[in-house]
Amino acid sequence: MSDPTVVLGQIEHETNTFSSLPTGIDQFADASLHYGDTIPPEFRGSNTAIGGFLRVADEKNWNVVPTVAADATPGGIVTADALSSLLDEVLTGIEKSEPDAVLLALHGAMVSEDHPDGDGYILERVREAAGDIPVMASLDLHANISERMVEHADGLFGYDTYPHVDIGDTGETAARAMAATLSGDLDPQVVVERAPLLPPLPPLQTDIEPMESLLQQAAASEAKFRPDVSVFGGFAYADVEEAGFSVVGVSDTHVAEETRATCKALAESAYERRHEFDHDYTSVGDAVEAAANWDADTEGGPLLLADLADNPGGGSAEDGTFILESLLDAGIEDAALALIVDPDAVAAAVEAGVGNTVAVDLGGHIEDNGDPLAVEGRVRLISDGSYRNYGPMSRGLRVNLGRTAVLEIDGIDVIVGSHRQQPYDPEAFRRMGITPERQRVLVLKSTVHYRAAFEPMAGAIREVAAPGLCHPDLTQFDYEHVSRPLYPLDEDG
Structure with missing residues (x-):
């Protein structure tokens, strides 16, 4: 059996829909934009999702097809041209290489001119191009998880830390799940449960409560429902329908419903503890x-x-x-x-x-x-x-x-x-x-x-x-598209 061919790609943006600054291809170039064979030497050994992918790829002797690695500083809505240009690199790589799998580094809170659910759109297009092969993605802890993302991915893996010191580890987790899938040791299924909760950024710090114990519970559940349970705080500054707190599980199909029950319990616990996300700040x-x-x-x-x-x-x-x-x-x-x-x-x-x-x-x-x-x-x-x-x-x-x-x-x-x-x-x-x-x-x-x-x-x-x-006071913003009720915009979500 020949070594698997795996397409790698990164298109990351956290979109603040209240910003007046559009995010075009120049903004990606100003931050981090690499193509094709320039990607492995730039990222190998780094604490990045691509770095984590490459650690496993090197270990498993995968035939890697690097396409694009793009990450712009968070800002306003991503232009249609920028998203189309970046996504075309991934789709072309799939078309030319006919891979066995696709690994993506996404953020999970991208909003583009044509697609409020930018990451869901990316995964849908990749699924259409790739067909019935495993497609998995690493995501930021601040991802706003949509049903579209869950539908078109075989694995969604979130950072477990904020500050995000485990980005490379998350990339490695996604890649190891992909390796288990390719070897037939994992038949993955993604499940998601949500809470009507939209925390601002500071209380999502993961070494303070309530995130610390929520993540500890998620980690403990992974021993039973492998490979991953991710707690996503969501990104409050993206005024989109799917914005908010969610818990995503990736497990073998035969324990998917048990995994869902664990995710639901974590989401319910987060909502019950919603007032612990209320912090005082210094003037x-x-x-x-x-x-x-x-x-x-x-x-x-x-x-x-x-x-x-x-x-x-x-x-x-x-x-x-x-x-x-x-x-x-x-x-x-x-x-x-x-x-x-x-x-x-x-x-x-x-x-x-x-x-x-x-x-x-x-x-x-x-x-x-x-x-x-x-x-x-x-x-x-x-x-x-x-x-x-x-x-x-x-x-x-x-x-x-x-x-x-x-x-x-x-x-x-x-x-x-x-x-x-x-x-x-x-x-x-x-x-x-x-x-x-x-x-x-x-x-x-x-x-x-x-x-x-x-x-x-x-x-x-x-x-x-x-x-x-x-x-951090979200009541200062004029939300039009988030699902309501939603705490703290509404007292009882």
């Missing part, structure tokens, strides 16, 4: 007051202010100025901020040159999350904005901030980039000449992912709820 004023009184030496590290709502990892603009303006007004020094996206400010800094002073109207140009700040800053550094993650999340993944400048503004080092990227890895600072653990105050435009690498170095963390498109 900008209280955060600045804490920063003014912070002694990093005494407290064991910098005070970290997480700008929850202007998190590009959830689709916000990353050019909000509320926290920076308040810190400047309060005279806070020995601080560093990552990052504000403003290509025009970067261009002005490049023209001024390193060591010189430049006047710019910084940030506040895109969404309603602060006005542009008229500031003067010394240009400390100019960079191409490229680095690889070194921390536990997506280790080895290349990150591209575009042309980048560091402006020292009244004692605050502000990283100003050209591309929207979540700065969840300390290399975002270190590659820009800033040692994060030596700062008195750090400001990060990130909701939870930063915790994987920054929490060990922080003396304390404040979750700051400034305005932005990832604000």
Whole structure:
């Protein structure tokens, strides 16, 4: 028997439907876009889903057909042209290679111009092209699971951690399930159960309750209902019908109904504990007051202010100025901020040159999350904005901030980039000449992912709820398409 031929592909996007920024092919290229034979050397050994696929593929001697690996920073709706172009790469690979299986890395919360359920559409088209061979996909913990996705997949496998430090492990889990299917040891079936629950991002952190114990229960059930039970918190900033909390099981067909019962019990438990997803957050004023009184030496590290709502990892603009303006007004020094996206400010800094002073109207140009700040800053550094993650999340993944400048503004080092990227890895600072653990105050435009690498170095963390498109108070958003009732939009879902 010849070695199986397996098509690999990645088309990932988490779509914030409240964003005004469309996601086209250029946005994928700005973040991560690779084709064909360039994919294995770029991802092999990395903590990514493709990296996990390749670990198993190498072990099993699969004939791998890499097609496309595309991942854009979360943002607004994906254009029809972008989705069509990326999907055509996968479909062409299937047509040409006549594979034995297809493994995909998807997000699960993509919305495109023509398809509100973008991931369901991808799986349906792949199923049409592939026919009766196994099709499986890794998914983000924030996936909004649709019936269409379940119908057209033989396996859906979600990350078990937030911050997502197990992306590569999830890819490996999906690939091992595929190997068991190809060998005849698994006849897979996917089941899903839902809860009328739509949590914001911060309480979905998986080492706090209620997610911690829900995931422990899911992991315990996997010993009986192999290979996988995934708890999906959903993505609250996608206003689509399937948005919300779900539990997905992948098991052998003969125990599918028992697996479904386990998934239903977990979904019901999550809803019963819905008020545990309600958190308190720090105001900008209280955060600045804490920063003014912070002694990093005494407290064991910098005070970290997480700008929850202007998190590009959830689709916000990353050019909000509320926290920076308040810190400047309060005279806070020995601080560093990552990052504000403003290509025009970067261009002005490049023209001024390193060591010189430049006047710019910084940030506040895109969404309603602060006005542009008229500031003067010394240009400390100019960079191409490229680095690889070194921390536990997506280790080895290349990150591209575009042309980048560091402006020292009244004692605050502000990283100003050209591309929207979540700065969840300390290399975002270190590659820009800033040692994060030596700062008195750090400001990060990130909701939870930063915790994987920054929490060990922080003396304390404040979750700051400034305005932005990832604000944890979901009642601020005008939902039109989600299924109602749904907590916390409605008291009784």
